Amino acid sequence: xxxxxxxxxxxxxxxxxxxxxxxxxxxxxxxxxxxxxxxxxxxxxxxxxxxxxxxxxxxxxxxxxxxxxxxxxxxxxxxxxxxxxxxxxxxxxxxxxxxxxxxxxxxxxxxxxxxxxxxxxxxxxxxxxxxxxxxxxxxxxxxxxxxxxxxxxxxxxxxxxxxxxxxxxxxxxxxxxxxxxxxxxxxxxxxxxxxxxxxxxxxxxxxxxxxxxxxxxxxxxxxxxxxxxxxxxxxxxxxxxxxxxxxxxxxxxxxxxxxxxxxxxxxx
Amino acid sequence: xxxxxxxxxxxxxxxxxxxxxxxxxxxxxxxxxxxxxxxxxxxxxxxxxxxxxxxxxxxxxxxxxxxxxxxxxxxxxxxxxxxxxxxxxxxxxxxxxxxxxxxxxxxxxxxxxxxxxxxxxxxxxxxxxxxxxxxxxxxxxxxxxxxxxxxxxxxxxxxxxxxxxxxxxxxxxxxxxxxxxxxxxxxxxxxxxxxxxxxxxxxxxxxxxxxxxxxxxxxxxxxxxxxxxxxxxxxxxxxxxxxxxxxxxxxxxxxxxxxxxxxxxxxxxxxxxxxxxxxxxxxxxxxxxxxxxxxxxxxxxxxxxxxxxxxxxxxxxxxx
Numbered sequence: 391x392x393x394x395x396x397x398x399x400x401x402x403x404x405x406x407x408x409x410x411x412x413x414x415x416x417x418x419x420x421x422x423x424x425x426x427x428x429x430x431x432x433x434x435x436x437x438x439x440x441x442x443x444x445x446x447x448x449x450x451x452x453x454x455x456x457x458x459x460x461x462x463x464x465x466x467x468x469x470x471x472x473x474x475x476x477x478x479x480x481x482x483x484x485x486x487x488x489x490x491x492x493x494x495x496x497x498x499x500x501x502x503x504x505x506x507x508x509x510x511x512x513x514x515x516x517x518x519x520x521x522x523x524x525x526x527x528x529x530x531x532x533x534x535x536x537x538x539x540x541x542x543x544x545x546x547x548x549x550x551x552x553x554x555x556x557x558x559x560x561x562x563x564x565x566x567x568x569x570x571x572x573x574x575x576x577x578x579x580x581x582x583x584x585x586x587x588x589x590x591x592x593x594x595x596x597x598x599x600x601x602x603x604x605x606x607x608x609x610x611x612x613x614x615x616x617x618x619x620x621x622x623x624x625x626x627x628x629x630x631x632x633x634x635x636x637x638x639x640x641x642x643x644x645x646x647x648x649x650x651x652x653x654x655x656x657x658x
Numbered sequence: 659x660x661x662x663x664x665x666x667x668x669x670x671x672x673x674x675x676x677x678x679x680x681x682x683x684x685x686x687x688x689x690x691x692x693x694x695x696x697x698x699x700x701x702x703x704x705x706x707x708x709x710x711x712x713x714x715x716x717x718x719x720x721x722x723x724x725x726x727x728x729x730x731x732x733x734x735x736x737x738x739x740x741x742x743x744x745x746x747x748x749x750x751x752x753x754x755x756x757x758x759x760x761x762x763x764x765x766x767x768x769x770x771x772x773x774x775x776x777x778x779x780x781x782x783x784x785x786x787x788x789x790x791x792x793x794x795x796x797x798x799x800x801x802x803x804x805x806x807x808x809x810x811x812x813x814x815x816x817x818x819x820x821x822x823x824x825x826x827x828x829x830x831x832x833x834x835x836x837x838x839x840x841x842x843x844x845x846x847x848x849x850x851x852x853x854x855x856x857x858x859x860x861x862x863x864x865x866x867x868x869x870x871x872x873x874x875x876x877x878x879x880x881x882x883x884x885x886x887x888x889x890x891x892x893x894x895x896x897x898x899x900x901x902x903x904x905x906x907x908x909x910x911x912x913x914x915x916x917x918x919x920x921x922x923x924x925x926x927x928x929x930x931x932x933x934x935x936x937x938x939x940x941x942x943x944x945x946x947x948x949x950x951x952x953x954x955x956x957x958x959x960x961x962x963x964x965x966x967x968x969x970x971x972x973x974x975x976x977x978x
Contacts, residue, residue, distance in 0.1 A: 518790050518791075518797075525759075534839040556854055558846045564839065564840040621800040624795060628952065632954040634958065640964055647942075647956070650956045
């Protein structure tokens with residue numbers, strides 16, 4: 391089974407909010423001192439792919455990213471986790487291409503890599519949180535799509551996907567090829583690579599494609615795509631000032647708290 | 659054409675989140691000078707159907723789609739939306755809608771956007787405001803293609819007042835194509851009978867500071883006094899203190915209730931991403947510098963262990 395896992399490198403979402411700045415001209419976040427990390431749901435996807443391979447006994451896992459030069463680090467990490475191969479489509483255009491542009495590039499790369507059975511993406515990214523890459527990939531690759539999956543089993547040539555819903559979970563039977571987006575669960579926490587595998591990953595060759603190699607509409611994609619545009623990006627001004635309840639005793643403070651809560655709930 | 663379509667899953671009923679979608683659709687259709695079409699996947703109860711018919715101009719009911727199957731439902735919705743040449747298609751932010759929306763947009767030749775909290779219709783392209791970077795920033799997205807397919811953050815939109823006219827409710831004209839490539843074979847609900855967390859008007863939420871599963875029993879008792887639902891931060895869910903379906907945050911549910919009471923939650927950006935659109939946030943925390951207080955209307959700097967039982971008594975007494 392050929393499994394392609396699409397990864398996105400993002401600004402560390404855990405970087406403190408007080409240091410967060412945006413560039414109003416470019417309409418994107420300023421990196422500042424924040425580090426770059428692989429989006430957590432993409433790491434959950436790699437972990438899910440590795441577990442699927444372990445259950446199947448054999449599979450080839452290819453990590454794929456469309457990103458700037460730094461994004462190679464995310465592929466190296468995937469290789470260190472024991473993905474079998476990695477492909478980097480170099481993004482030398484807009485830093486925040488729209489989801490259809492991303493899906494077009496990934497589709498062309500997946501088709502160039504050859505036959506696939508399963509394409510995994512993260513459910514959404516921790517920066518723009520677009521949440522569309524998997525669904526649009528399914529449309530472009532002309533396959534079915536299942537979202538919010540947290541584990542994959544195989545039975546009788548079919549896949550059995552467990553996916554999270556608003557109030558529980560569902561089991562979905564699926565016949566490959568298909569695209570699946572992965573969400574997090576206690577069972578797909580990304581493994582920590584062994585030191586030896588980290589060293590090995592540095593020496594593993596990475597397949598590199600330029601946009602020209604893929605036969606996509608290079609000009610539109612470099613410009614960020616024609617699906618949607620960011621018209622404005624700003625940091626919301628918070629006009630809330632927290633009023634701490636006061637009082638000489640705990641009793642008085644909690645009494646005040648109760649009154650404040652009742653004021654709000656009665657107005658609802 | 660300036661028609662607006664709302665796609666509603668009947669299983670949720672005409673709950674507050676669904677009413678918000680209908681309200682957003684009504685106002686957008688009025689602003690664009692178009693008609694509001696509601697497409698029901700499954701049938702509402704008679705009461706809910708009447709409430710919807712008092713808001714939309716047209717209601718079509720696809721009872722065949724009550725059992726959601728991704729590929730079949732997507733093909734059917736495409737078939738129902740296409741002839742209406744909509745300017746916008748609005749959905750709620752439940753699992754199924756999120757799974758369908760980008761593909762529906764693609765098939766209709768439009769563009770989609772997630773988790774809208776405001777719709778702006780006065781420029782050439784429909785614009786949608788949404789939280790990005792885990793709630794640290796707000797972006798306005800201009801959708802360049804028609805229709806604009808938007809799934810909306812539950813409760814971020816006000817319901818619409820019922821009108822004097824009532825829409826005809828008709829069965830949807832549909833030719834179903836079955837696609838057996840995927841099939842949902844089992845559904846399991848972990849919170850049967852409870853309203854969706856996204857629909858809760860009041861939420862009491864517990865975090866890492868609770869230190870274990872037992873204090874969630876105290877939160878449940880507290881929540882019961884004000885008809886609130888209980889939620890949790892990622893740390894509490896990951897620790898296994900409560901079910902994963904309770905999780906609010908970037909990796910969990912995105913909620914916007916009227917009151918969000920955060921108990922022993924420090925307010926990491928991961929958590930804020932899921933609840934910072936709440937109308938009023940209040941917190942109980944021992945650390946006055948905890949980031950959660952920056953989002954609070956009011957709060958108390960005390961140990962939750964002392965506050966929660968006392969608060970429950972006082973709120974219960976006020977109910978009498």
